[in-house]
Amino acid sequence: MLWQVDPTAPQPLYEQLASSVRRAVADGTVTIGERLPSAKDVAASLDVNLHTVLRAYQVLRDEGLIELRRGRGAIVTAAHPGHARVASLVEQLVGEASSIGLGRAELAKLIQKGT
């Protein structure tokens, strides 16, 4: 896959790295079930710090696009970044809402009304 990083760009490196993965997933360069190269390898090949790559991976995990596990690496779990993000947010939202006593029906109303 294509990794693009430009140290002079206004966006942080970790965000550029995350975008590279999102782009690759979006255009089918990498597909569900595939494993991304280890953060160490990416860092070495791009000459950026290991932590910077790990941070990008964690961003993508929070978006629901990949799954991260020690010893295993980063596995792509969704085909469309946008959909994965929405699905992830819905899941989190339903969980958090229930913890303050809001069910799906109340949530639906709340969203439809516009806060």
Next chain:
Amino acid sequence: MLWQVDPTAPQPLYEQLASSVRRAVADGTVTIGERLPSAKDVAASLDVNLHTVLRAYQVLRDEGLIELRRGRGAIVTAAHPGHARVASLVEQLVGEASSIGLGRAELAKLIQKGT
């Protein structure tokens, strides 16, 4: 406010720090508009690393509980952690959904159905 950290606990330090703030907000020890002590001060007083405190603050920002700004610090923006989190998620969700062509009505249906 009360900062509790236990290096031997299973939870990460940054999560323990975030919990301390959540607790303080929940019980009214700190209120909306108040500023949390600078990450540097917290780090020094608890003898933890600056980044660990900053990470905790960033978690709380993602939850919608505080606002972070360079030079200004961390300002509490919500009275109830749970509500802030839900509101933050709703806001993000509506935004992300619209970027993939989903409006509030479709979202509401999607949430009500249960994935």
Next chain:
DNA sequence: ACCTATTTGTCCGTATGTATG
């Protein structure tokens, strides 16, 4: 069952940048 290598997770330290006051 054991050991080793791999890979992410956390924490520490340092340096520099950027926005605020």
Next chain:
DNA sequence: CCATACATACGGACAAATAGG
């Protein structure tokens, strides 16, 4: 102009989970 405070990036160290021999 200068001090404050968060943001990013680099580096190193160790822990924990996984996979494979």
